[in-house]
Amino acid sequence: MTDRSGEMRTQGMPDASAIVLAGGKSSRMGRPKASLLFDGEPLLVHIVRALSHQFSEIVVVAAPSQELPFVPAMVVRDQVAHQGPVGGLCYGLKAIGSEVSFVTSCDVAFLTSRLISYLLSRIPDCDVVVPRWQRLQPLHAVYRRSVLPLLEGQLERGELRPVHLFDRVRTCTVGEDEIRRFDPHGSSFLNMNTPADYQEALSRWERLARSNIASSAEPPVTCTVQLFGVARLLAKTRAVSLSLPSGATLSHVYSALGATLPMLLGRVISPEGKRLSPGYACNLNGLDFVRTTTATINSGDTIFILSADAGG
């Protein structure tokens, strides 16, 4: 289906996979990080979706009985729960089919594809490429599968931190100056450990979405919104046409729709008009179900607003 994330699929990395470690306890967050809603979808799905523009193989490593949202990736389970990042790394590297893997965690919402590409480009000369942003970032790093026996040895000895590996293999460190060429503010390393981190990340995401639209000077786009079910009964109309600035995203569609049909606010659209209420879904042109609010809209698009539940 059409990629509506707003990012282009970058050059294929046929020999590289991505591993997302999702099996942490989320104890400081107080609820599972993988399921935190971010941009209208579970955080884990958001991360996997971002990675899917760059990697054809993605593996999610989860704890043995961990509840996960539907995720378009292969899911493998730790054989023993909570063995830290080294445990997750081992199970992930065993599952992937490539020699090289980009490894990340399930609490980073601002991955930068250009930085990831750069890290991958450095792997031919070493076994691990790890960025240093304030400190070494082993959960935003590239690993060769050949390090697996060493990691398994660490696991047996109870050395659960990946940094112990770095002295034993050819490790290439990427410094802050290099990182800034691709990610000026180091957003890639903003992980979420507490509810406050989560709120800050949500605010940052909205600011980014607003600045993207404000910087646009292209001609406006016209789209049609078709309403179904409760939305149609409330609005007493089947469809409305909207004119939006170029580069507009679904978030702007919802705002404009709320302004045109205010009876939808608080019921079908969230009260602040930025997203759909839980239980509602958006489909683009009858084909793609889109859960993010940042998907860009093209002229001529038809947007269906419907119930997210198709039970009959």
Add this chain to the structure above:
Amino acid sequence: MHGFHGRLLHVDLSRGSASWHDLPERRLRAFLGGIGLGTSLLYEHAPPGVEPLSPANPLIFTSAPLTGFIGDSLSSSHFALELKRTGLDAIVITGRAPSPVYLSLTDGHVEVRDAEHLKGKSPAETEAAIRSAERSHGLRVAAIGRAGESGVRFATISNEGRHAGRGGAGAVMGSKNLKAIAVHGTRETSVANPKQVDTIVDALRERSLGSLTDKYRSIGTVANLAVFDRLGTLPTHNFQRSTFDDAEALSGETLTENHFSRRHGCASCTIRCERLFRSLRGEEQRLEYETLFALGPLCEIRNPETVLEAARLCDLYGMDTISTGGTLAWAMECGERGLLPETRRLGLGFGSPEGMLAAIPLIAAREGIGALLAEGSRRAALDVGGESAYWAMHVKGMELPGYDPRSLKTMALGLAVSPRGACHNRSGAYEADFSGAVDRLRGDRGRGALVAASEDFAAVLDSLIVCKFLRKCFADFYGEAAELLTHVTAWRVSDRELRRIGERINIVKRLFNQREGWRPEDDWLPSRLLTEALPSGVAEGVGLSASELREMIGGYYEARKLDANGFVTEARLGELEAGVEPCQATRHGAY
């Protein structure tokens, strides 16, 4: 014991005898109630290879007459609650009474009573007559209609306007000359920690009133029709198309604006998803999406009045509306293509209200062409021969529900592998297709794990008896359900244990089918779906190839840890501590 009575009643109608048996706590914990316990009891009480309509076939969750495989069917509301108040967790009914009877069950007392005078009555009339005769306040009745009496293979068991609809449980009941079961009890079920249960239930009730259930509270399942049309997944003209020109005329939105009468719900429900619509004649009729699609677009019926009347007739006689519509659509196509000349005499063709309304009573009475159609599309096609099997849209003998598998590939797999046939309720496989997390137009091996997980989830919901329309109200279903079950039973159940129970139930279902002669080719879809691409709508040109389906099925067997051909292994049974004897695959003539 908390949460259960630990008692089972076995009634043998041939002998007119009843016996009470203990249900060990270990078994209840392994299979819970509902579908799970029924599956376990069926495996124990059904003699291998039993004929669905023979006296020996137990009526619990039966070997369905429509499919010859496992037939479980759910019906909500007060009947089940009252049954529990009699002090029982299950009833097993075997044998065949010499003349029509009904069972009257009050607390620990059971009587077999004459029902000759109830013959031919609808479930609702039967219910009213028994309530009036028994003069017992709080009595609840489950009954069959004329279709059950005459052995229509998709007859329902009905209570309070609700129906255990799919698979023909009503025919099994009719084959035992059992017209109804009346229950009344005064025994409370002991709950280990009632205060904690109340707290959890209150929170769930609160969540059930939010936007997650808005569709079901505000418009009902009929909301699906217009959306499915736009998404190219509304089965039309016996699956020749997946879009319908007159979708707006039959849409849930139009019905709500022009015909809405009132809402109704199951016992204590906050959602109350049932919708009653009023016809021009002033009669109220319940309508769900599946009924609307099957008696509407599938048969090219465009007029809401006809659908309402056809649905009323199905309820009157006690027949599953999906299989009724599916079998009629098959007959219409036979007529369209020059077979089954009786269809022309009856005026039974696509888009013909008169033909449809004339055919339904004939099916219920097994008269004329109705005798053939009462067998369901698979058996009827075997009888008619020629190309007619190609037009019979069923899996394992059960007619397909209203989701076109070609434009919902995860659902395609769910329908193909479901133990009870083409069923949209024993898994919510379509959910993945509607989530945006997978490509709904292209299948892959990974769907296997999604479908297996969805089936396990549904098995636990259907065994605890939690409404599927509440499923999205849980942040962590297994964790929350385990906590709730722990407070009811004092068992200290974990989320992991609940997941295993879901797996165990589904494995034993497959094992039951295996004992009844299941073969790998039974996990498959009708040839039309694998041959013809969709001709219209957003999914125009999209088809489903045999290799695509095979790949998904392979992924499913892998995820279920079955052998490469889909058979349950002894190792898997042991791993799940299923507590049942493994069986060799047999072929007892499931058709």
